[in-house]
Amino acid sequence: MTTDAGLRMAATREAYGPTLIKLAEAGYDIVALDADLSASTGGKKLAEKFPDRWYTVGAAEANMISMAAGLAAAGKTPFAASFAVFLPGHCFDQIRMGIAQPNLNVKLLASHGGLSVGEDGASAQAIEDLAMMTALPGFSVVVPADLVEAEKAIWAAGTTDGPFYLRVGRPKLPVLYDESYEFAVGRADVRREGSDATVIACGLLVHVADQAAEILAAEGVSLRLINMATIKPLDEAAVVAAARETGAIVTAEEHNVIGGLGSAVARCLALQAPVPMEQVGVQDRFGASGKWQAVLERYGLTADGIVQAVRRVLARKTA
Amino acid sequence: MTSIAPAIPALQAVARRIRRHIVEMTHAAQSGHPGGSLSAVEILTTLYFGDVLRHDPLRPDWPERDRFVMSKGHATPVVYATLAESGYISADLLPTFRQLDSPLPGHVVRNQPPGVEMSGGALGMGLSFCNGLALAARIDGRSNRSYCLLGDGELNEGQNWEAAMAAAHFEFDQLTAIVDRNGFQNDGRGDDIMRLEPLIDKWSAFGWYVIAVDDGHDLAQLADAFAEARQIRGRPQVIIAPTVKGKGVSYMEADPASWHGKGPSDEQLQQALEEIGA
Numbered sequence: 059m060t061t062d063a064g065l066r067m068a069a070t071r072e073a074y075g076p077t078l079i080k081l082a083e084a085g086y087d088i089v090a091l092d093a094d095l096s097a098s099t100g101g102k103k104l105a106e107k108f109p110d111r112w113y114t115v116g117a118a119e120a121n122m123i124s125m126a127a128g129l130a131a132a133g134k135t136p137f138a139a140s141f142a143v144f145l146p147g148h149c150f151d152q153i154r155m156g157i158a159q160p161n162l163n164v165k166l167l168a169s170h171g172g173l174s175v176g177e178d179g180a181s182a183q184a185i186e187d188l189a190m191m192t193a194l195p196g197f198s199v200v201v202p203a204d205l206v207e208a209e210k211a212i213w214a215a216g217t218t219d220g221p222f223y224l225r226v227g228r229p230k231l232p233v234l235y236d237e238s239y240e241f242a243v244g245r246a247d248v249r250r251e252g253s254d255a256t257v258i259a260c261g262l263l264v265h266v267a268d269q270a271a272e273i274l275a276a277e278g279v280s281l282r283l284i285n286m287a288t289i290k291p292l293d294e295a296a297v298v299a300a301a302r303e304t305g306a307i308v309t310a311e312e313h314n315v316i317g318g319l320g321s322a323v324a325r326c327l328a329l330q331a332p333v334p335m336e337q338v339g340v341q342d343r344f345g346a347s348g349k350w351q352a353v354l355e356r357y358g359l360t361a362d363g364i365v366q367a368v369r370r371v372l373a374r375k376t377a
Numbered sequence: 378m379t380s381i382a383p384a385i386p387a388l389q390a391v392a393r394r395i396r397r398h399i400v401e402m403t404h405a406a407q408s409g410h411p412g413g414s415l416s417a418v419e420i421l422t423t424l425y426f427g428d429v430l431r432h433d434p435l436r437p438d439w440p441e442r443d444r445f446v447m448s449k450g451h452a453t454p455v456v457y458a459t460l461a462e463s464g465y466i467s468a469d470l471l472p473t474f475r476q477l478d479s480p481l482p483g484h485v486v487r488n489q490p491p492g493v494e495m496s497g498g499a500l501g502m503g504l505s506f507c508n509g510l511a512l513a514a515r516i517d518g519r520s521n522r523s524y525c526l527l528g529d530g531e532l533n534e535g536q537n538w539e540a541a542m543a544a545a546h547f548e549f550d551q552l553t554a555i556v557d558r559n560g561f562q563n564d565g566r567g568d569d570i571m572r573l574e575p576l577i578d579k580w581s582a583f584g585w586y587v588i589a590v591d592d593g594h595d596l597a598q599l600a601d602a603f604a605e606a607r608q609i610r611g612r613p614q615v616i617i618a619p620t621v622k623g624k625g626v627s628y629m630e631a632d633p634a635s636w637h638g639k640g641p642s643d644e645q646l647q648q649a650l651e652e653i654g655a
Binding site for chain 1: 496540
């Protein structure tokens with residue numbers, strides 16, 4: 059499957075199983091746990107090559123998280139996977155006291171993040187997970203934009219000491235990067251240079267922002283586009299440079315406008331480089347059931363939604 | 378006749394010193410959890426001094442060590458007192474319990490001090506943590522065991538039963554849980570708050586090998602129970618230990634619901650020390 063532009067299509071969650079296998083093949087002492095969603099997360103693929111490295115604990119996420127803490131305490135590098143709505147929704151206390159406080163080397167793979175779960179509706183659409191996870195001291199929080207970035211982020215998590223939260227998604231998206239892409243935790247990727255305003259996006263919204271940039275370019279707007287895959291630690295230098303050099307910021311994310319990428323950028327701007335800012339995101343309400351494209355449309359998480367936000371922020375910049 | 382019988386007078390002396398530390402620490406801090414610490418004294422004494430736990434106080438990070446996991450993570454006085462008596466830490470530190478910059482925080486924090494395996498205080502996580510330890514031991518082919526101390530009130534938490542299912546499913550026979558069955562929890566008498574009985578049947582139904590001792594303060598019974606648990610293959614084991622909350626201090630035994638989370642006064646400390654006799 060490819061896009062009109064000829065890009066390959068793949069879901070970011072598809073990176074999980076193959077990258078686990080690569081980590082095990084490279085000699086990393088990983089153990090992967092699932093909680094009855096292994097077909098969706100892809101974690102079970104590890105068992106095909108390394109049957110003693112993958113386990114399912116049934117639909118019991120709290121037990122899975124504390125087991126992962128025990129594995130890490132015994133020297134393993136455990137991954138634990140479920141839907142983003144359960145990690146941390148079901149298990150915040152286990153993550154907080156079991157992993158974050160003792161700074162254990164556990165990697166959480168949160169699949170089906172955001173509204174793009176689609177038909178399963180509000181119950182299954184995590185719009186607050188980034189708020190919960192970024193509030194925990196010591197956690198790195200990463201939302202990859204495409205398959206390649208997801209592979210590199212999972213690899214980075216598996217090979218870097220410390221707790222990680224990796225949010226991947228359900229739908230197939232354009233593959234934006236190739237193998238030459240150099241991902242680093244905490245480093246933004248400037249996908250497009252520009253001088254009038256900057257869009258800072260993560261996850262699914264990165265390719266949507268690409269489309270918005272094309273629309274605005276046709277109107278003569280020079281847009282900088284930053285893929286901010288790492289929400290924490292935030293690449294503050296990239297945010298401040300964008301504020302100083304373009305004077306207007308729009309964030310875009312599949313998350314509540316409270317507590318996610320937009321909040322992190324707003325905090326950075328307020329403290330270091332205040333400029334007009336607009337947020338594209340979920341406006342503090344729960345999701346809805348429907349085709350995922352239709353849900354994103356309803357909530358304004360579209361190229362048009364980003365274009366309108368850029369126009370608003372440009373009006374404020376020049377006012 | 379248990380094999381540790383000749384050692385029992387010495388173990389009883391250790392238990393008395395641990396009790397003394399517990400009341401002194403909670404008196405000094407004017408807070409902390411004496412009742413549920415005193416109920417667990419013989420359990421920890423047997424584990425650490427009764428030749429049950431394979432450990433080395435000089436090497437708290439020894440990979441081959443057995444792990445003791447304090448799931449009822451509020452009962453830190455008995456943990457720190459036991460670590461002091463074992464030689465992990467100096468007893469001089471005990472009076473700093475719960476003070477800022479002390480290495481002895483109010484609830485268990487992993488590696489604070491070394492010898493504390495898990496961060497807790499939020500109840501219900503320890504048995505799952507031990508599942509992870511047991512899985513790692515299995516993958517690595519290690520023989521080390523995990524011992525998890527659970528409060529009976531703590532068994533209200535659903536995660537324990539997720540963990541119990543998993544331990545039996547994975548046949549973790551290097552895992553032993555101990556239930557400190559003191560009958561009281563924060564709000565009062567456990568049976569009034571949330572009925573646990575039939576507790577033996579519950580654990581059995583979950584696939585565990587159950588050892589019910591008559592008296593959780595009887596060192597010989599506890600030693601026999603741990604020895605029996607060690608012989609079991611293919612199943613996790615649970616020792617259900619009936620205990621007395623506040624054991625060894627008469628006014629706490631008489632009113633256990635009041636002694637979950639507060640420290641004794643100066644006069645109460647003196648009375649407690651006289652009764653403990655250490």
